[in-house]
Amino acid sequence: MLHHCICSNAELNFLRKNNFTEIKMEYKFSEIENKWKKFWEENEVYKVTEDPNKPKYYVLDMFPYPSGAGLHVGHPLGYVASDIYARYKRLKGFNVLHPMGWDAFGLQAEQYAIETGTHPAITTENAIKRYREQMDKIGFSFDWSREVRTCEPNYYKWTQWIFLKLYNSWYNKETNKAEPISTLIEKLQSTNYSRKESRDETKLQTNTEKAWSELTEAEKQHELMNYRLAFQSYSEVNWCAALGTVLANDEIKDGKSERGGHPIERRKMRQWFLRITEYSDRLLDGLDNLDWSDAMKEMQRNWIGRSEGALVKFKVQSSKFKVEQPLEVFTTRPDTIFGATFMVIAAEHELVNTLTTPEQKAEVEKYIAYVKSRTDVERQQEKKVTGVFTGSYAVNPFTNENIPVYIAEYVLGGYGTGAIMAVPADDERDKKFAEKFGLKIVDIVDKSMYPGATIEDKVGKMINSDFINGMEVKDAIKAVIAEIEKRGIGKKKVNYKQRDAGYSRQRYWGEPFPIQYKVVGQPDPHFEGGETDDIPVPLTPDKLPLILPEVSSYKPSGDGRAPLANNADWVKNNYETDTMPGYAASSWYFLRYMDPKNDNEFATKDKIEYWKNVDIYFGGAEHAVGHLLYSRFWNMFLYDLGLVPFEEPFKKLVNQGMIQGRSSFVYRVEIINRTTDLVSSEIIVSKGIADKIKLGEYTVFQIVDLIEKQTGRKIEVGEYIYKGPPAIAGDMSVSDIRVDISLVNNDELDVPAFTNRRRKDDDFLLLLTENGTFICGSEVEKMSKSKYNVVNPDDVIEKYGADCFRMFEMFLGPIEQSKPWDDKGISGVSNFLRKFWRLFYDDKGWKVKDEEPTDAEYKVLHKTFKKIAEDIERLNFNTSVSAFMIATNELGALNCSKKKILEPLLIALAPFAPFITEELWSALGNKESIHTATYPTVEEKYLVENSHTYAVSINGKVRAEITLPIDISADDAKAQVLALDKIKQWTQDAEPKKFIFVKGKIINVVV
RNA sequence: GCCGAAGUGGCGGAAUUGGUAGACGCGCACGACUCAAAAUCGUGUAUCGCAAGGUGUGUGGGUUCGAUUCCCACCUUCGGUACCA
DSSP states (O other): OOOGGGOOHHHHHHHHHTTHHHHHHSOOHHHHHHHHHHHHHHTTTTOOOOOTTSOEEEEEEOOOOOOTTOOOTTTHHHHHHHHHHHHHHHHTTOEEEOOOOBOOOOHHHHHHHHHHOOOHHHHHHHHHHHHHHHHHHHTOOOOGGGOOBTTSHHHHHHHHHHHHHHHTEEEETTTTEEEEHHHHHHHHHSTTSOHHHHTSSSOOOSOTTSOGGGSOHHHHHHHHHTTBSEEEEEEEEEEETTTTEEEOGGGEETTEETTTTOBOEEEEEEEEEEOGGGGHHHHHHHGGGSBOOHHHHHHHHHHHOEEEEEEEEEEEEOSSSBOOSOEEEEESOGGGGGGOOEEEEOTTOTTHHHHOOGGGHHHHHHHHHHHHTSOHHHHHHOOSOOOEEEEEEEEOTTTOOEEEEEEOTTSOTTSTTSEEEEOTTTOHHHHHHHHHHTOOOOOOEEOTTSTTOOTTSSOSEEOSOGGGTTOBHHHHHHHHHHHHHHHTSEEEEEEESOOOEEOOBSOSSSOBOSEEEEOOOSBOTTSSSOOBOOEEEEOOGGGOOOOOOOOSOSSOOSSSOOGGGGOHHHHHTTBOOOBOOTHHHHTTHHHHTTSTTOSSSSSOHHHHHHHOSEEEEEEEGGGTTTHHHHHHHHHHHHHHTTSSSOSOSEEEEEEEOOEEEEEEEEEEEEEBOTTTOOBOSOEEEOHHHHHHHHTTOSOHHHHHHHHHHHHOOOOOHHHHSOSSSOOOGGGEEEEEEEEOGGGEETTEEOHHHHHHHHOSOGGGOEEEOSSSSOBOEEEEEEOOGGGTOOOOHHHHHHHHOHHHHHHHHHHTSOTTSOEEOOGGGHHHHHHHHHHHHHTTEETTEEOOBOOOOOHHHHHHHHHHHHHHHHHHHHTOHHHHHHHHHHHHHHHHHTTOOBHHHHHHHHHHHTTTOHHHHHHHHHHTTOOSOGGGSOOOOOOGGGTOOSEEEEEEEETTEEEEEEEEETTOOHHHHHHHHHTOHHHHHHHTTOOOSEEEEETTTEEEEEO
């Protein structure tokens, strides 16, 4: 690199002649960025190896799913932040692991394959290539030699391997950790181990009367399924008969399939699960020691939903016949049992048929069909109260009253026992239900001594409750549980909202299960549903990876089985046809980065010991209870088996907000011909008109007039409008149409471009506006291709450069906050970079001098260091950017281009703007990359202040200012302040009521 | 519905522990340079008021000498809600 300071005039002239200075004097970001991108790659500047002499630091990003749409400007937000942090840590002397990879299995590529026949591997490969190119442009310091791709056999081999570990493990409650299943079998074989007691939560599905040794192999396997951490059970899926496939919740809109609008039905299927509930308590307790936001911890706590309460059995009697099996409920409020005036069971409760009386049968069946067509979310968010009486009654064991049993969708099969005792006096939803169905309400808690307490608060004194009358709620809970246990009708119980994690997907593009079935061919005796009782047999680890085979069709088989059923060999070998879910691979990928190419282990022990857990993890808050819970669980499991030396995988978590898109809308008006139901030609109106139509402020006649006025086109009124009473808004319908944001500028539609794209034959396209300009509606929502609101980072970089893009993303606002993308402010950052560049170059060329800086210049420098270092530690990158702007403005004002100021400032800026700083660093004569430099230290001596300008307020309102020495006493300050003319105006020379002096902050005079 | 978060000028946002609300930037206005434009530089910019002064951080209330910050109730928007990742 040329060292400009020592260039002779002759050299400069030579350079000028060769047009070099022009390149240099102007900030040409694309040349600079291309040059250094290449340099970093060729010199492997970001490659990292285990180095015992340096402290390690692991900076991780949640790896992306490479979708066909490419990266949009929202994706890099977290990556830029983590990159700044990783670069900062490197400059501070840490050995930083900062990898990136691809979460490459998923639904989108599969859907694309179904539509086009292209193999998902090809789509995925292309998407990765595109993402990689886009990322490289931004200048990330990832060590790409450690890249992982979850869809490749050398990766999913280890996903399958961990699955086998889960399958072959059980959770020993005595040692409180996972152990190999062999230790369980030993216990089961021993005669003094009670199989019935060992799993109180699970209904054992085998005959526990027989001794273990007397069981058949199939019976043994069935029983072991109750313990395995990866196990099979039955659960409901969204079955779409018309499409012959199981649908993800995401593929359902308003209770219908998104594609085609077909009806959905809940259908029970045999599925794999992970027994995450065994870890519920540890997942809860572990949160206490994590450096995560309280919000994130709270969400996980609430998701796990630990609650203490009681299981209570209610006897049931039907008018026609006797029911042997009691109805069991879980309640967190056993104290309210005297107010339990009815019961509600879930539509999928096993006693539904038994309890339904012949008179109620038709109504119950109708209701159950309705519930089955709805997802859990829909069932709970419904504001209207629905339900149906079974015809049967249960007996409240404490009041001995007969209470009716209802079925309602607000009770879910998956939570608790799928049945509740309803206490309308003390539960909001029960109350609404009771009011709707005219059921008895008995007040049982007096809250009058707790003003402001809500219906659900666990406070008050019991009334109308026999032996617990007068007790506080807390004590009453204990007393009732004791009584329940004494009478043998129930027991104390801890319940978790969290359920075991569904692990089967009826999909192609995922990891195959390393499972081969031993065919029995008999219907499963333990479950309804007609599935066969085949016994899963795990592959031995040496058979891994079990490669995902080609299939003749990516469509599901149609009978509920996954696309792998379309491969004859696969079926012949009795391999499992389901595949693993999306979260499988992402539950452990952070470990693979440590040793990504290892064929013999998922990662070797030495390397795991060196890198340990992730020090800081950047990712979206949308993963709060999914990925972040699953990966904690997997890591704890591996810890139990002694495969990793730490229980928690992510020490610190940063949730970057989502950058949302701003979608634009136009509005299509349909005028309906009442006699023929025909729809008029396409009429597109602006937001103002659409709003008025929706409010009923425009009649059809007025719209027809508008059309004629604005387009000259006459709509045959008679043809479209019912002749008779005046048309009302109901004669038109308005629907929102998304319009690509590239056709919209400041909410104004580019009418010619829109017309062009919308319809070739614009004869039928009528655009209406209120005053000439076509203003679109807008909405802030997730950025996505289907919403036509995607902004591509490539375009931004092309226009402004990568350094500018990086700094602008940071400048947008706090990293944790969601915000819509708006590139209006980007020119500010662009201006800053050019101003910064001009500290080094002006029209005459290089201007950096070797002079000794003044104290004022040093002060600017060290003030900035201090601010930046504090900001980075606190992850306030937006204010760091503004600190750099302030420093540049101040140095510009001081006309300072001194090397001793600019060189260290470059290092501080390097994590944010790696390209421009590298270029200027090299222009200063440095041979090594700036990214291997040492971070400057703050020298406090330049920052010492000896006076402070206080704001003086009267009764909290600022009225004056006064500059006082920093170590002045309160009394001296008071004397000086009260002598101020402005203050005298308010005090009228009277002694103030109060004088508040907060050193270095404020003075307040109360009069 | 439930769980979590956010709401501050025309716009993005700042205010770190309860202590001068609006840093920094965009936009806008005016000015300088220029034949002109662009670029650049400078000045101003919460709001009402001539001013003194008043009002102002989603809404309503409270605590405090002092509240964007703490408490209570509510409204709106966003994320998650167990098969999108």
